[in-house]
Amino acid sequence: NAGVTQTPKFQVLKTGQSMTLQCAQDMNHEYMSWYRQDPGMGLRLIHYSVGAGITDQGEVPNGYNVSRSTTEDFPLRLLSAAPSQTSVYFCASSRRLSRQGKWEAISGNTIYFGEGSWLTVV
Amino acid sequence: AQKITQTQPGMFVQEKEAVTLDCTYDTSDPSYGLFWYKQPSSGEMIFLIYQGSYDQQNATEGRYSLNFQKARKSANLVISASQLGDSAMYFCAGYLGSARQLTFGSGTQLTVLP
Numbered sequence: 001n002a003g004v005t006q007t008p009k010f011q012v013l014k015t016g017q018s019m020t021l022q023c024a025q026d027m028n029h030e031y032m033s034w035y036r037q038d039p040g041m042g043l044r045l046i047h048y049s050v051g052a053g054i055t056d057q058g059e060v061p062n063g064y065n066v067s068r069s070t071t072e073d074f075p076l077r078l079l080s081a082a083p084s085q086t087s088v089y090f091c092a093s094s095r096r097l098s099r100q101g102k103w104e105a106i107s108g109n110t111i112y113f114g115e116g117s118w119l120t121v122v
Numbered sequence: 123a124q125k126i127t128q129t130q131p132g133m134f135v136q137e138k139e140a141v142t143l144d145c146t147y148d149t150s151d152p153s154y155g156l157f158w159y160k161q162p163s164s165g166e167m168i169f170l171i172y173q174g175s176y177d178q179q180n181a182t183e184g185r186y187s188l189n190f191q192k193a194r195k196s197a198n199l200v201i202s203a204s205q206l207g208d209s210a211m212y213f214c215a216g217y218l219g220s221a222r223q224l225t226f227g228s229g230t231q232l233t234v235l236p
Binding site: 033043045048059102104105116118 | 154172221
C-alpha cells in the first residue's frame, strides 16, 4: 500500500475504554477517510476529511470522533468502546475530493487504503 | 441508485492463464471513479487499478487491465498470466456521483490452481 500507515495493527479493548487509531499519509493527499469492515457488511464510511481543519460524518459516525489538524494525519478516536465496535478499520486517502464530498474524476485520483487495524472489544 | 454489482461469488483459473472478473455499476452522474482492490486472507486492502469516468483510455497496471465500457456501465478487471499469489478476494468499488463514500461490490473470491 502506497504511503498510508495505520497503527496499531491489532488491539483488544475492554468495554468503556477509549483509544485512538492513528493514520498518516505521506502523499500530500487532501482527502482522508475511515471505514470499518464487518463480516458480510462490506466497508462502511465512518468519517472523512477533505482537507486540514475540515471533517464530516459518514454512514456510521456514532461512537467515533476525528480531527484533521495537519494534511498528513487523521486519527480516529473511540470515545467509549462497545462490543459492537469490534471490526476491522481501514484508513484511506486520495488526492482530491470536493468540499461537498463529491468525487473529482481526474486522472490518477486513486484511493489508497492502509493495512487495516483489527479491533476487538470485550 | 448508486450501486456496484459483482455477479461472480467465486472464480477458478489455471496458473498462467488470463481471467476476467466482472463488475457493473449504476450511476447517472457523469463524474465517477471506479477501483479494483485485492484483499488477501491477511486482510489488507490492496489497490490494483483506477479508472476515472473522463479517462479516454482503459487503465492498465502491469498484469492488471480494466475493460471499461461506459455505454454498458461495466468495468471488468482482466488479470493476465495468473499467479498463485493472485488467489484472494477482489472487490470492485466506485465513487459514484454525489455519494460521499466508496460503494463496494460483494466481491469475487479468485482461486488460482497450480
